Amino acid sequence: MSFPIDRPRRLRRTEALRGVVRETRLSTAGFIYPMFVCPGSGARKEVSSMPGVYQQSADKLVEECREVEQLGIPGIILFGLPATKDAQGTSSLVADGVVPKAIEGVRKAKLKLLVITDVCLCEYTDHGHCGVIEHDEVVNDATLGILAQQALTHARAGADVVAPSDMMDGRVAAIRGKLDEHKFENIPIMSYAAKYCSGFYGPFREAAQSAPQFGDRRSYQMDPGNGREALKEVAQDLGEGADIVLVKPALPYLDIIRMVRDRFDVPVAAYNVSGEYSMVKAAAQKNWIEEKRVVLEILTGIQRAGAGIVLTYHAKDAARWLKA
Ligand code: PBG
Numbered sequence: 001m002s003f004p005i006d007r008p009r010r011l012r013r014t015e016a017l018r019g020v021v022r023e024t025r026l027s028t029a030g031f032i033y034p035m036f037v038c039p040g041s042g043a044r045k046e047v048s049s050m051p052g053v054y055q056q057s058a059d060k061l062v063e064e065c066r067e068v069e070q071l072g073i074p075g076i077i078l079f080g081l082p083a084t085k086d087a088q089g090t091s092s093l094v095a096d097g098v099v100p101k102a103i104e105g106v107r108k109a110k111l112k113l114l115v116i117t118d119v120c121l122c123e124y125t126d127h128g129h130c131g132v133i134e135h136d137e138v139v140n141d142a143t144l145g146i147l148a149q150q151a152l153t154h155a156r157a158g159a160d161v162v163a164p165s166d167m168m169d170g171r172v173a174a175i176r177g178k179l180d181e182h183k184f185e186n187i188p189i190m191s192y193a194a195k196y197c198s199g200f201y202g203p204f205r206e207a208a209q210s211a212p213q214f215g216d217r218r219s220y221q222m223d224p225g226n227g228r229e230a231l232k233e234v235a236q237d238l239g240e241g242a243d244i245v246l247v248k249p250a251l252p253y254l255d256i257i258r259m260v261r262d263r264f265d266v267p268v269a270a271y272n273v274s275g276e277y278s279m280v281k282a283a284a285q286k287n288w289i290e291e292k293r294v295v296l297e298i299l300t301g302i303q304r305a306g307a308g309i310v311l312t313y314h315a316k317d318a319a320r321w322l323k324a
Pocket residue numbers: 118119120121122123130165166200201202203204205217272273274275
């Protein structure tokens with residue numbers, strides 16, 4: 001069919017028409033809100049490069065969680081800012097650490113929120129890398145046991161899902177094995193399967209106080225030029241027992257989200273990361289863009305690319321706008 005019989009504009013004339021023919025209907029149902037928990041009580045400090053995002057103690061975090069739940073957002077992902085850091089990230093393994101305390105707080109408050117925990121070493125190591133260091137290199141196999149133990153610590157505290165973001169090879173198998181050994185066979189793993197070495201994590205490293213103290217993450221995170229390799233990473237993680245696979249960042253990697261969605265019949269998540277958020281916030285503060293419109297367009301694009309689950313700092317704002 002072609003013009004003049006076919007006139008695509010016919011279906012764009014009114015909001016009612018546009019609404020019924022819309023292919024992707026942005027929904028709060030797949031949003032996950034990232035949160036940063038620090039020690040102590042009564043603490044709440046805004047991250048300067050991420051307006052609206054806070055580093056806060058467990059009690060304050062629980063207050064915000066009530067709001068998150070009321071907005072209809074189904075879950076949160078927790079990042080810990082521990083009181084102490086060392087070369088092995090041992091503060092990530094203690095039962096009364098920052099993340100376990102936050103999980104317990106959410107549980108005590110009887111919130112129904114899905115609590116996902118980020119499993120990684122970078123927030124807990126003094127050198128800021130996602131694995132342990134030997135001879136100035138981030139070593140793979142020596143890191144796996146620590147990650148598995150950290151995931152177990154989170155599961156014991158009551159996490160619903162664990163999400164390894166370290167990019168060590170074999171970590172999904174190590175975590176699955178450890179969880180199963182301790183009767184946590186029903187705790188799903190959401191693996192950051194295709195995590196790229198990205199400049200868009202900049203503000204997060206301020207938020208999580210996790211900037212590497214030397215070198216960078218190129219020896220473990222993926223090269224931005226690679227697409228096929230993402231499929232290999234996803235296949236490998238699924239083979240090791242991942243239940244949900246995540247692509248990160250989202251915006252420069254929408255093609256990867258689409259490829260993963262088409263190739264694998266599992267839930268696909270995308271992480272709309274800190275730098276993607278900060279760019280929107282900064283431009284909106286200058287009135288260079290219309291924040292609401294741009295945020296809803298970005299989130300629609302990520303869902304249209306194939307991500308049913310979207311981790312985003314915009315979750316609360318977007319949920320409010322979608323409700324209105
Ligand atoms: C690492 C981790 C990072 C993010 C989530 N988990 C940062 C990194 O790899 O440097 C980034 C999230 C964001 O930028 O919003 N454990």
